[in-house]
Amino acid sequence: MPLYEYRCPDCRKVEEYIDPVEHAPVHRCGKCGREMDRILSVFSTASKSSSPDGGDCGSCENSGSCPLS
Numbered sequence: 001m002p003l004y005e006y007r008c009p010d011c012r013k014v015e016e017y018i019d020p021v022e023h024a025p026v027h028r029c030g031k032c033g034r035e036m037d038r039i040l041s042v043f044s045t046a047s048k049s050s051s052p053d054g055g056d057c058g059s060c061e062n063s064g065s066c067p068l069s
């Protein structure tokens with residue numbers, strides 16, 4: 001299942017949730033209770049990225065040997 005990142009519009013707290021593809025639930029900020037906005041989605045395999053620059057394979061020149069792919 002995809003991993004989604006949510007951000008509170010109020011206090012900017014960011015949390016990650018693994019949601020079902022359909023019927024994504026509403027997540028509320030644990031700090032102030034505001035409904036959080038989904039800001040991006042990455043597949044769960046990307047969450048174990050250890051790339052020092054935080055990049056992803058989309059910009060990797062050596063995609064054939066990239067350890068993240």
Ligand SMILES: [Zn+2]
Nearest residue numbers: 008011029032
């Ligand atoms: Zn908040």
